[in-house]
Amino acid sequence: MNKELGQKIKEVRTSKGMTLKDLSEKTNLSISFLSLVERGLASIAIASLQSVAEVLGVDLAYFFSMPSKHEKMICRSYEQEAVLVEHSKNVYCSLASNFEDQKMDPMFTILLPGQQRSDIAPVTHHGEEFCYVLEGILTYMIEDKEYELYPGDSIHIPSSIPHNWANFTNKLVKVIIVVSPKIFE
Missing domain, CATH: 2.60.120.10 (Jelly Rolls)
Incomplete structure (x- = not known):
């Protein structure tokens, strides 16, 4: 379980005006599962995360990158x-x-x-x-x-x-x- 990963998914999803239902329909993952992932209470398989990344329009690597000192700015x-x-x-x-x-x-x-x-x-x-x-x-x-x-x-x-x-x-x-x-x- 990764709370930071879930937070990143939620931040990008909400910035695009998407609801959990919207993301669920486009990824074929359940709303309840996506909610658990966003709250850091469930793990997500790489294949499912790739699907989430594609729907959100970000590269899969985005979810694993740690911000550098300068990226925090x-x-x-x-x-x-x-x-x-x-x-x-x-x-x-x-x-x-x-x-x-x-x-x-x-x-x-x-x-x-x-x-x-x-x-x-x-x-x-x-x-x-x-x-x-x-x-x-x-x-x-x-x-x-x-x-x-x-x-x-x-x-x-x-x-x-x-x-x-x-x-x-x-x-x-x-x-x-x-x-x-x-x-x-």
């Missing part, structure tokens, strides 16, 4: 976790691996439509903030001024200046933000 798409901040219309997805003494927090962020000016208050914190707009129109407030940022625009500020951002449009706004020091643990 890579954040795979299926490892990214989304965080919805309470009382916010923002979804944050960390783009960072978690190595020791990490100083910045890069995130892919989606600002949902329909924010109201009355809901946005200026904030300050230590460090710096960088934002790059991928899609939509982002309103960035610095002290008493508002700036509209369009796709391809960026802003880099000391975070000690009162600031905030918002999506006052009826479409999604997608940005890459890098904050230093880290704000999410």
Whole structure:
């Protein structure tokens, strides 16, 4: 029984939006068996694991490779976790691996439509903030001024200046933000 192997299978499966039922139907392995494998409570034969690898679109060797010191610094798409901040219309997805003494927090962020000016208050914190707009129109407030940022625009500020951002449009706004020091643990 290999808990790490099961975790890898589950991570790749969920990153592809597959349920255990989907994987079961495509591999002809039972849902209960696959669940046991993912939880590290059952062993899987190499032939069955090869079938799982093919369905998930990964090489069989992926399940046996140990990450090198440098590979721990890579954040795979299926490892990214989304965080919805309470009382916010923002979804944050960390783009960072978690190595020791990490100083910045890069995130892919989606600002949902329909924010109201009355809901946005200026904030300050230590460090710096960088934002790059991928899609939509982002309103960035610095002290008493508002700036509209369009796709391809960026802003880099000391975070000690009162600031905030918002999506006052009826479409999604997608940005890459890098904050230093880290704000999410």
